[in-house]
Amino acid sequence: MAAARMPARKRDWSWRSQAFRGVIYQIVAIGLIAAGVWFLAHNTLENMRVRGIQSGFGFLTQPAGFDIGEVMFKYDALDPYWKAFLVGVFNTLRVAIIGIVLTTILGTLLGVGRFSRNAIVRGFCYGYVELFRNVPVLLQLLMWYLVFTEVLPPSDAAWSFGGFLFVSKGGVQFPVPEWGVGQGLAAMGAFAGLLLALWYRQRKLQEFEKSGQLRDTFWPSVAMIFGGALVGWLVGGAPTEWNVPKQADVMVEGGVSMTPEFMAVLLGLVLYTAAFVAEVVRAGIASVPLGQTEAAFSLGITRGKTMRLVVLPQALRVIIPPMTNQYLNLTKNSSLAVAIGYPDVVSIANTAINQTGRAVECIALIMLVYLTTSLTTSALMNWYNKRAAIKER
Amino acid sequence: MSATFDPIAPRPAPVKTEGVVPWLRRNLFSNWKNTLTTLVALGVLAYLLPGLSDWLLFKAVFQRDAEVCQAARGTGACWGVVAEKYRLIIFGRYPLEEQWRPEVATILLVGLLAVSCVRAFWKRWLIAVWAVVVPLFFVLMYGGVAGLPVVETDRWGGLPLTIMLASFSIILAFPLSVLVALGRRSNLPAIRTVCVVYVELIRGVPLISVLFMASFMFPLFMPQGLTIDVLLRVLAGITLFAAAYMAEIVRGGLQAIPKGQVEAAQSLGLTYWQTQRKIVLPQALAMVVPGIMNNFISIFKDTSLVTIVSLYELTGSLGIALNSDADWRPFKIEGYLFITAIYFAFCFAMSRYSLWVEKQLNKSKRR
Numbered sequence: 224m225a226a227a228r229m230p231a232r233k234r235d236w237s238w239r240s241q242a243f244r245g246v247i248y249q250i251v252a253i254g255l256i257a258a259g260v261w262f263l264a265h266n267t268l269e270n271m272r273v274r275g276i277q278s279g280f281g282f283l284t285q286p287a288g289f290d291i292g293e294v295m296f297k298y299d300a301l302d303p304y305w306k307a308f309l310v311g312v313f314n315t316l317r318v319a320i321i322g323i324v325l326t327t328i329l330g331t332l333l334g335v336g337r338f339s340r341n342a343i344v345r346g347f348c349y350g351y352v353e354l355f356r357n358v359p360v361l362l363q364l365l366m367w368y369l370v371f372t373e374v375l376p377p378s379d380a381a382w383s384f385g386g387f388l389f390v391s392k393g394g395v396q397f398p399v400p401e402w403g404v405g406q407g408l409a410a411m412g413a414f415a416g417l418l419l420a421l422w423y424r425q426r427k428l429q430e431f432e433k434s435g436q437l438r439d440t441f442w443p444s445v446a447m448i449f450g451g452a453l454v455g456w457l458v459g460g461a462p463t464e465w466n467v468p469k470q471a472d473v474m475v476e477g478g479v480s481m482t483p484e485f486m487a488v489l490l491g492l493v494l495y496t497a498a499f500v501a502e503v504v505r506a507g508i509a510s511v512p513l514g515q516t517e518a519a520f521s522l523g524i525t526r527g528k529t530m531r532l533v534v535l536p537q538a539l540r541v542i543i544p545p546m547t548n549q550y551l552n553l554t555k556n557s558s559l560a561v562a563i564g565y566p567d568v569v570s571i572a573n574t575a576i577n578q579t580g581r582a583v584e585c586i587a588l589i590m591l592v593y594l595t596t597s598l599t600t601s602a603l604m605n606w607y608n609k610r611a612a613i614k615e616r
Numbered sequence: 617m618s619a620t621f622d623p624i625a626p627r628p629a630p631v632k633t634e635g636v637v638p639w640l641r642r643n644l645f646s647n648w649k650n651t652l653t654t655l656v657a658l659g660v661l662a663y664l665l666p667g668l669s670d671w672l673l674f675k676a677v678f679q680r681d682a683e684v685c686q687a688a689r690g691t692g693a694c695w696g697v698v699a700e701k702y703r704l705i706i707f708g709r710y711p712l713e714e715q716w717r718p719e720v721a722t723i724l725l726v727g728l729l730a731v732s733c734v735r736a737f738w739k740r741w742l743i744a745v746w747a748v749v750v751p752l753f754f755v756l757m758y759g760g761v762a763g764l765p766v767v768e769t770d771r772w773g774g775l776p777l778t779i780m781l782a783s784f785s786i787i788l789a790f791p792l793s794v795l796v797a798l799g800r801r802s803n804l805p806a807i808r809t810v811c812v813v814y815v816e817l818i819r820g821v822p823l824i825s826v827l828f829m830a831s832f833m834f835p836l837f838m839p840q841g842l843t844i845d846v847l848l849r850v851l852a853g854i855t856l857f858a859a860a861y862m863a864e865i866v867r868g869g870l871q872a873i874p875k876g877q878v879e880a881a882q883s884l885g886l887t888y889w890q891t892q893r894k895i896v897l898p899q900a901l902a903m904v905v906p907g908i909m910n911n912f913i914s915i916f917k918d919t920s921l922v923t924i925v926s927l928y929e930l931t932g933s934l935g936i937a938l939n940s941d942a943d944w945r946p947f948k949i950e951g952y953l954f955i956t957a958i959y960f961a962f963c964f965a966m967s968r969y970s971l972w973v974e975k976q977l978n979k980s981k982r983r
Contacts, residue, residue, distance in 0.1 A: 249806035256810060263837045270836045341650050342643035343657040357963035358956050359917035361924075362931055366952045374949070555822035562924055569824060582832035589828070590821045597820035 267583070282579050283308070289574055291566045293482055304575060311571035312592055318488050318567065319554040319596075325493045326553060327546075330500025337505045348501065355498040361559050364491035368563040371483035381475050389468050389475040395486055396468035396478045405459025412455025413448055420444035484565035488557065496553045503549060507542035508534065547604040551597050558593070568592050682943040689946070697947040698954045701937045705951060708773015708933035714765065718776035721756040724749055729783060733969060735976075753780070769847040773928035773936075775958065781929065782916040785854040789915070790908075792855070793862035794901075798892060800867055811863070818860035823921055826853045831925040850922050858915045865907040869900035902977050909970030913963050920959075930955050 237243065271278055283305040290300050295313045298306055336348035355363070371392065376382060378393030389396040400406055424440045431437050456462075468478030481489075511534050519529040561570040572585040579585075632638045644654040675692030677685045678699070685694035698705070707715050728749050731737050757776070760766040772780075799811035818826070830853035831846060838844060873896050881891040901908075923932035934951050938944055 245804050249804050252810065253806050266839050267836045269840065270838075273840065276836075339653075340643070340646055341653045341657070343654060347657070353964065353967075354960070357913070357917075357960045357967070359920040359931070359959055361920045362952065362956060362959065365931070366949065366956075369949055369952065373946070558822040558824045559921070559924075561824065569822070569828075573828075576828075576832060582828075583836070586825055586828050586833060589825045593822055593825065594817070594820040598816070 276580060278581065278583065280584055282575075282581060282584070287575070288578070291571070292564075293485065293566055304579075307571050307575070308568065308588060311566060311568035314565065315554075315557055315560075315567040315569075315592070318485065318492070318557050318560065318565070322489055322492045322496070322553050322557070323550050325489070326496045326500055326549070329493060329497040330549075331504050333497060333501035334504025334508070337501070338508060352498045352501050355494055356502075358495075360491060360495040360556050361562060363495055364487060364559055364563055367491045368483065368487035371487050375483075378475060381470060383470065387467060389470065389478075391475065392483065393475060394480055394482045396475045396480045398465045398467040399479045401462065401464040401466050403459070403462050403464070405456055405462035408455035408459035409452045410455070412458075413452035415455075416448040416451025419451065420447040423447065482565075484560070484563055487563055488560045488565045488567075492553055492556055495556070496549055499549050499552070500546065503542055503545045504538075506545075507538035510541045511537045544604065544608060547600060551600055554596055555593060558589075685947060693950050693953075694947040695950060697938070697944050697950050701941075701944060701951070702954075704774075704937035705930070705934050705955065706774045708777065708928045709771045709936065710773060710776075711765075711767060711771065714759075714767060717756045717759070717764065717767075718772070718774075721753045722776045722779055725753055725779060725783060769845050772847065774933040775930050777922075777927065777929040778916075778919050781851060781854060781919040781922065782912075785851055785858055785919075786912050786915055788851075788855045789858040789862055792859040793866055794897065796859060796863035797866035797870055800863065801870055815860045815863055818857055819864070823854070823857050823918055824924060826857045827921060827925045829853065846925075847927065850925060850927060854915065854918065854922075858911065858918075861914075862908060862911050865904050865911060866900065868907065869902075869904035870896065872903055873900050905973050905977060906970055909966060909973070913966050913970075916962060916966070917959065930958065 270276075284303045286301050287304045287307040288300055289307070291298060291307065291310050293314060294310050295317065296310070298310050333348045333351060336344050337352075339345050339348070371394075375390060375392050378391040381389040381391030381393070381396075383389050387398050420443070424444060427438050427440050466478055468475050468480075515533055515537065516529055519533045524533070557567055558569040560567040561573055564570065569589055572589050576582050576585045645651045671691070671693050675688065677688045677692055677694045677696050679685075680696045680700045682696070685696050688694065703712070703715065707718055710718055728745060732742060732746075755761055756764070757772060757780075758767060758769070796811050796815060799807050800815065802808050802811075827850060830849040834849045835843065877895055877899070878891055881895045886894070919929055920931040922929055923935070926932075928936055934948075934955055938948050938951055
């Protein structure tokens with residue numbers, strides 16, 4: 224009788240088992256997709272043959288034949304296409320990296336401003352967020368570009384701010400230190416200070432684990448980095464020469480110049496994305512229960528330390544993943560630069576498509592560039608996220 | 617013994633916590649830092665507001681006269697440009713005498729969308745109305761029946777095109793995204809891989825590259841002699857793009873459903889699709905309403921990108937309305953502000969609706 228109570232022996236295999244049906248579904252799905260891909264590839268090749276379109280990446284070594292308004296390294300029209308694409312990639316990265324830094328600062332200020340005790344500050348931050356995130360970013364870019372090209376004065380009568388900063392239709396000019404040995408040594412000094420600060424922090428943490436004595440590590444670290452830079456600068460002979468822009472007859476000369484295209488893309492992207500970052504920061508801070516702050520206060524921890532040691536570490540856990548998304552969005556939105564003629568990778572590819580007709584290859588290149596950036600960033604962020612995640616059972 | 621009644625001194629009335637003055641004291645002048653901030657902010661406002669309101673309103677020109685506008689340049693905005701060009705801006709290159717058609721079609725579509733947002737109307741007849749209105753929209757826009765002259769899709773433009781692209785890509789992308797999200801959590805490795813690759817690939821590239829693909833590459837994909845209208849190609853591109861993002865949001869909701877729900881459904885003998893349809897999805901989708909609404913808003917904004925592939929929706933139609941006219945071209949910034957207001961109105965309404973839905977859904981959770 225014991226055998227009757229035993230469950231029926233699980234058969235290894237059956238025509239009607241879920242596992243077998245699963246295999247069938249998958250074979251059908253893969254078959255359909257493969258057929259679809261074959262159909263598209265076949266059509267593409269056939270169309271290319273009929274229309275006489277050449278394919279392949281061979282064109283990358285041919286001379287591009289067009290000039291680029293904004294380059295970060297030497298490039299002229301005789302250089303090959305691959306070099307033009309490289310210029311585009313660097314321009315994209317430049318606007319993305321500067322944009323991410325500025326967006327983080329502005330967005331965090333706006334997000335924290337939503338918790339201000341002052342009603343005007345709160346209201347301003349709320350109004351900013353609602354206004355800027357509800358208008359398409361392309362429209363904002365076009366508007367900034369219009370402001371730069373029509374509203375601002377011509378470059379022979381630029382607005383000058385204290386004789387250092389010039390703003391005109393020709394773009395924005397600001398002073399930079401004359402690059403020399405001193406600055407190089409200062410940078411090296413700062414780097415050495417950074418290493419020292421990391422080491423110091425590590426040691427203090429070990430000390431804390433042993434003795435329970437918590438020391439402030441933030442200000443000593445700052446002091447080390449700046450001290451290193453200062454020593455390097457003094458060793459290099461304390462250079463103080465600056466390359467200051469000056470108003471000349473037709474245009475502003477000297478200093479570092481940013482084109483109106485670059486400024487429009489940067490401003491548009493930063494102001495738009497900052498609205499989203501502000502919301503991310505606000506949600507992160509709001510996600511930390513009020514009890515945490517109250518408990519910290521009741522232990523006599525000061526306001527600043529409560530923010531730094533209690534609220535922010537918990538808020539960061541919520542903030543980091545959506546913040547990464549915003550960074551990636553900013554990078555991808557920088558492709559809209561094509562609409563106002565900033566030579567980013569999409570704009571270069573667009574020109575290349577028009578000149579060579581190789582749409583497939585050029586679009587594949589665009590996608591490759593963005594995919595690499597996105598997948599690298601998300602891999603890094605997943606790694607960080609795992610580290611910062613709550614340690615549970 | 618004479619006891620005199622000697623009352624204790626009356627206590628002061630409690631500090632008022634409601635009303636205008638306490639509110640001001642609490643929110644603007646609670647301590648010296650707060651007061652300083654308030655004064656600085658008011659100072660900045662007092663400095664900026666007169667100039668801004670003069671430009672926007674008091675010194676602005678409302679006449680449809682380019683010369684008057686030109687004279688007021690720099691001191692006042694020229695709203696005359698909107699009065700003069702609003703038909704071109706809103707309807708793009710659609711033939712002037714036929715513009716009642718996009719008007720009616722868009723009002724029908726927007727009205728139906730608004731009705732569909734209200735739960736009281738979620739009845740069977742709503743599906744029937746949709747089945748009538750969607751074909752009617754295309755018939756009105758394209759024409760060719762009942763004596764309406766044909767208007768080719770390359771002349772469609774402006775706000776009707778924006779609304780059409782946004783609403784149809786939302787309607788198409790939503791079911792696709794649910795399927796992809798389910799596929800990504802499926803037990804079948806091949807299907808899971810396909811969904812993961814699709815989502816990650818699309819999310820890794822900008823929309824503009826997908827639109828380039830739809831407009832430059834898609835014609836190469838089709839067999840000889842078969843051409844698909846560029847509008848449909850772009851619509852398909854936006855749909856595929858939006859579905860990948862939405863699938864991730866839906867997946868977030870699916871992940872939040874406790875496993876016990878699925879196991880309970882299985883133990884009751886429900887099939888996979890019954891489990892998903894009756895147990896998992898209703899809970900999961902309710903959880904992600906805010907995310908999905910945000911996604912809808914970003915699709916609406918993203919339709920402005922089709923300008924880059926030469927479809928003249930609202931942003932693009934402003935360009936064609938003003939670029940060709942030397943008299944009015946200097947007042948493009950006013951035109952931009954006009955369409956900014958239109959975009960803002962739609963997006964703001966959607967985000968308010970999303971907040972309202974969230975409140976409705978949370979009613980059951982509140983005790």
